Amino acid sequence: MMENLFQIFxxxxxxxxxxxxxxxxxxxxxxxxxxxxxxxSLEGHFNPPSSDLHTNQSKNQFESIEEExxxxxxxTVDFSKHMNQIITxxxxxxxxxxxxxxxxxxxxxxLKTRCASSKLFFPVDPGPGAQIGGMVGTGCSGTNAxxxxxxxENVINLTAVLPNGQVIKTRQRxxxxxxxxxxxxxxxxxxxxxxxxxxxxLKLQPILPTSVGVSHFENxxxxxxxxxxxxxxxxxxxxxxxxxxxxxxxxxxxxxxxKWDEKPSLFLKFSxxxxxxxxxxxxxxxxxxxHGGSKIKLATSxxxxxxxxxxxxxxxxxxxxxVPGSKAWTTDVCVPISNLPKLISKTKQDLIQNGLISTxxxxxxxxNFHCIILFKNHDEFLKTKESVERMVRLAQELDGTxxxxxxxxxxxxxxxxxxxxxxxxxxxxxxxxxxxxxNILNPGKLIPDPKNDSSH
Amino acid sequence: MMENLFQIFxxxxxxxxxxxxxxxxxxxxxxxxxxxxxxxSLEGHFNPPSSDLHTNQSKNQFESIEEExxxxxxxTVDFSKHMNQIITxxxxxxxxxxxxxxxxxxxxxxLKTRCASSKLFFPVDPGPGAQIGGMVGTGCSGTNAxxxxxxxENVINLTAVLPNGQVIKTRQRxxxxxxxxxxxxxxxxxxxxxxxxxxxxLKLQPILPTSVGVSHFENxxxxxxxxxxxxxxxxxxxxxxxxxxxxxxxxxxxxxxxKWDEKPSLFLKFSxxxxxxxxxxxxxxxxxxxHGGSKIKLATSxxxxxxxxxxxxxxxxxxxxxVPGSKAWTTDVCVPISNLPKLISKTKQDLIQNGLISTxxxxxxxxNFHCIILFKNHDEFLKTKESVERMVRLAQELDGTxxxxxxxxxxxxxxxxxxxxxxxxxxxxxxxxxxxxxNILNPGKLIPDPKNDSSH
Numbered sequence: 007m008m009e010n011l012f013q014i015f016x017x018x019x020x021x022x023x024x025x026x027x028x029x030x031x032x033x034x035x036x037x038x039x040x041x042x043x044x045x046x047s048l049e050g051h052f053n054p055p056s057s058d059l060h061t062n063q064s065k066n067q068f069e070s071i072e073e074e075x076x077x078x079x080x081x082t083v084d085f086s087k088h089m090n091q092i093i094t095x096x097x098x099x100x101x102x103x104x105x106x107x108x109x110x111x112x113x114x115x116x117l118k119t120r121c122a123s124s125k126l127f128f129p130v131d132p133g134p135g136a137q138i139g140g141m142v143g144t145g146c147s148g149t150n151a152x153x154x155x156x157x158x159e160n161v162i163n164l165t166a167v168l169p170n171g172q173v174i175k176t177r178q179r180x181x182x183x184x185x186x187x188x189x190x191x192x193x194x195x196x197x198x199x200x201x202x203x204x205x206x207x208l209k210l211q212p213i214l215p216t217s218v219g220v221s222h223f224e225n226x227x228x229x230x231x232x233x234x235x236x237x238x239x240x241x242x243x244x245x246x247x248x249x250x251x252x253x254x255x256x257x258x259x260x261x262x263x264x265k266w267d268e269k270p271s272l273f274l275k276f277s278x279x280x281x282x283x284x285x286x287x288x289x290x291x292x293x294x295x296x297h298g299g300s301k302i303k304l305a306t307s308x309x310x311x312x313x314x315x316x317x318x319x320x321x322x323x324x325x326x327x328x329v330p331g332s333k334a335w336t337t338d339v340c341v342p343i344s345n346l347p348k349l350i351s352k353t354k355q356d357l358i359q360n361g362l363i364s365t366x367x368x369x370x371x372x373x374n375f376h377c378i379i380l381f382k383n384h385d386e387f388l389k390t391k392e393s394v395e396r397m398v399r400l401a402q403e404l405d406g407t408x409x410x411x412x413x414x415x416x417x418x419x420x421x422x423x424x425x426x427x428x429x430x431x432x433x434x435x436x437x438x439x440x441x442x443x444x445n446i447l448n449p450g451k452l453i454p455d456p457k458n459d460s461s462h
Numbered sequence: 463m464m465e466n467l468f469q470i471f472x473x474x475x476x477x478x479x480x481x482x483x484x485x486x487x488x489x490x491x492x493x494x495x496x497x498x499x500x501x502x503s504l505e506g507h508f509n510p511p512s513s514d515l516h517t518n519q520s521k522n523q524f525e526s527i528e529e530e531x532x533x534x535x536x537x538t539v540d541f542s543k544h545m546n547q548i549i550t551x552x553x554x555x556x557x558x559x560x561x562x563x564x565x566x567x568x569x570x571x572x573l574k575t576r577c578a579s580s581k582l583f584f585p586v587d588p589g590p591g592a593q594i595g596g597m598v599g600t601g602c603s604g605t606n607a608x609x610x611x612x613x614x615e616n617v618i619n620l621t622a623v624l625p626n627g628q629v630i631k632t633r634q635r636x637x638x639x640x641x642x643x644x645x646x647x648x649x650x651x652x653x654x655x656x657x658x659x660x661x662x663x664l665k666l667q668p669i670l671p672t673s674v675g676v677s678h679f680e681n682x683x684x685x686x687x688x689x690x691x692x693x694x695x696x697x698x699x700x701x702x703x704x705x706x707x708x709x710x711x712x713x714x715x716x717x718x719x720x721k722w723d724e725k726p727s728l729f730l731k732f733s734x735x736x737x738x739x740x741x742x743x744x745x746x747x748x749x750x751x752x753h754g755g756s757k758i759k760l761a762t763s764x765x766x767x768x769x770x771x772x773x774x775x776x777x778x779x780x781x782x783x784x785v786p787g788s789k790a791w792t793t794d795v796c797v798p799i800s801n802l803p804k805l806i807s808k809t810k811q812d813l814i815q816n817g818l819i820s821t822x823x824x825x826x827x828x829x830n831f832h833c834i835i836l837f838k839n840h841d842e843f844l845k846t847k848e849s850v851e852r853m854v855r856l857a858q859e860l861d862g863t864x865x866x867x868x869x870x871x872x873x874x875x876x877x878x879x880x881x882x883x884x885x886x887x888x889x890x891x892x893x894x895x896x897x898x899x900x901n902i903l904n905p906g907k908l909i910p911d912p913k914n915d916s917s918h
Binding site for chain 1: 580632636690694696698863883909
């Protein structure tokens with residue numbers, strides 16, 4: 007009777023609940039566990055293992071398109087409901103200990119009132135709603151990474167429950183340590199395959215004055231070259247985002263009154279003391295001018311700065327609105343910055359040739375960009391899938407990666423070995439086997455199955 | 463005849479030499495290999511495994527004191543002679559691919575002439591002479607870490623030969639990637655126990671204007687509190703070094719003419735655009751004044767700045783000169799910054815009570831300090847050893863680490879489990895066992911033997 011029945015059990019983890027008991031039980035009965043927090047990831051990270059879904063998906067973006075259910079059981083282990091608190095705020099040391107189910111925006115909201123003598127924030131800012139547990143899992147980043155780095159640079163230690171039920175804490179709270187390899191890093195980017203994360207210590211940063219502006223360019227090359235020169239001159243940019251011409255058109259659809267120039271554009275956020283920002287803006291204007299960029303349109307008030315940055319943050323929704331009735335495939339790749347213009351221009355060419363409408367928004371300071379491809383039917387869906395694969399292959403040929411921040415999940419497993427080589431993937435696989443010999447934790451994610459996930 | 467004979471074989475690795483062949487051969491005949499580059503490490507990292515040396519040592523600092531040789535063979539695998547080149551400089555992307563036997567000072571010297579259109583440098587600056595291979599091995603840092611981070615934040619990828627002879631490259635050259643756990647980090651801090659590092663891609667940074675100054679304080683607490691406030695205000699310090707009263711006295715011994723105040727002092731290096739430095743210096747002066755620090759003595763010329771920084775960089779030699787005929791035990795610990803005053807004051811008290819003369823110089827922005835203890839005879843040596851153990855235990859009780867930058871080697875193996883817990887050390891041990899089942903690579907270092915290296 008169970009043959010066509012697909013069941014997902016659901017566990018809400020609470021602080022007084024023994025995670026190691028969950029793991030021991032799951033291990034004894036061989037039941038897959040899928041850790042879950044914000045549910046904003048894009049490569050099928052929290053899909054049940056019994057669903058054979060070869061596309062990316064998210065509760066926030068689009069429903070699953072091709073889902074073939076197989077009989078089986080799995081537990082979704084949800085940290086978001088009862089494991090979402092700040093445990094300890096160490097204001098003097100600029101760090102905070104949190105549970106995995108707190109989102110970065112909730113954390114920053116709470117820091118506003120809980121910091122007594124200073125203004126501190128946690129800088130890693132992926133898609134809104136992302137929670138710390140998942141952010142550790144995907145090793146994510148966001149617009150602030152050019153200044154503050156990714157999750158890999160902003161987690162001091164973490165507590166993990168291993169598949170055998172053992173609880174380990176990777177480090178103490180000192181800001182740095184040379185006491186062996188930092189095993190914190192083994193769990194960052196492991197996508198829930200090596201352990202359940204139950205506590206995380208994060209670095210905080212002082213909130214500094216910022217200033218926001220936009221400049222338009224004739225092409226992606228001159229925008230990218232400007233950024234390279236700005237960075238080499240030590241300008242302290244908190245963010246520098248590249249939006250292509252189509253993205254600018256999409257944003258304009260929802261703009262009331264004022265419209266942006268519909269050209270490749272840089273959205274810049276300067277950060278530092280007031281004097282520094284003033285000097286940085288002057289230097290940046292000079293560099294941009296020498297590359298043919300327009301005069302920087304600077305926000306003259308906080309509300310205008312917020313409005314400009316909201317335009318950037320709404321990129322996904324603006325893109326979906328741009329083609330009524332469409333669904334969006336969001337993907338990301340990352341290359342050495344000097345290879346970015348080539349990758350973007352070839353990708354755009356490929357998409358146009360295939361009759362697909364897409365927008366591009368990139369963390370250009372990291373060589374990372376998101377491509378949002380809009381499709382309305384199955385034929386376009388298949389074309390999208392193929393274009394994404396070509397984009398990934400090209401990024402890898404340009405010494406880059408199949409994903410700068412979204413992770414591998416199910417969607418990019420096929421690309422991992424061609425990027426890292428067989429030896430590195432074998433090592434990753436053998437570490438997984440060492441920690442989780444029964445393959446209980448998030449099976450079928452990240453690590454390619456040598457039989458089924460061979461390179462395209 | 464071999465019973466009392468100790469032999470160290472020596473291999474100079476060359477680019478056309480097959481490292482994997484060395485490893486396969488060593489593995490077949492069960493011969494330990496000890497990777498070697500700059501030879502500046504301090505915890506016995508490159509001692510032959512057959513020497514049962516329970517103290518720290520370095521060719522630069524002091525000869526081994528108690529050395530008990532056991533029969534055995536090992537190969538020292540030297541990368542410094544023929545594997546010391548820049549392979550590719552990617553100036554546009556601000557990265558460089560190097561061989562492991564190049565020192566960071568040689569690298570920076572070569573970058574001065576090889577960078578065509580920009581001024582770039584590699585910021586990680588441990589003890590002079592350290593080479594990139596060893597710097598990866600110990601996960602080191604230096605005075606610039608407060609701004610630029612440690613080796614963990616500055617290596618993009620590396621190529622390693624595993625004990626089974628397999629060659630892996632951990633990542634491509636993109637500045638960031640979310641393609642799984644970054645296995646680069648598994649080798650950083652692994653002290654040569656997991657693989658031989660044959661190629662490393664490093665992030666470079668723009669050389670910015672700097673300004674150097676010194677301020678004196680009544681006590682360590684007020685100096686530390688000043689630093690915490692400076693950092694929370696977003697001042698862009700490249701370095702902030704704390705030298706205690708004894709260290710200042712030791713430096714004065716070699717000063718010609720002008721002498722420093724013999725009080726706890728901060729050596730500050732501001733870094734940024736000229737306008738930023740100006741504003742940062744004003745803000746810093748105000749903060750320091752509010753904590754009772756003296757007016758900052760600023761260098762008025764490049765040569766004066768160099769002279770001030772040389773005083774700091776000569777800390778070790780000045781300390782040894784301070785007590786004629788002494789040898790130095792150099793150790794380092796690191797704690798959350800707010801715990802630093804307590805650790806320093808208790809440590810100084812302990813050392814004085816034991817009749818030991820010592821100097822302290824700390825990377826206060828990281829909560830990290832070096833203690834240089836001077837001893838002249840075996841009795842003082844034993845007292846030093848015990849004091850270091852108490853310092854390590856106290857640092858760990860204050861949520862800190864037994865080593866901020868020197869590594870574990872032989873000298874701090876006893877302290878690892880009490881810091882990281884049995885589970886974390888077991889995981890590290892099982893990864894070592896997975897990669898190196900015959901224990902060929904730098905045996906006896908880093909990973910405590912459950913039988914012989916139990917916690918004190």
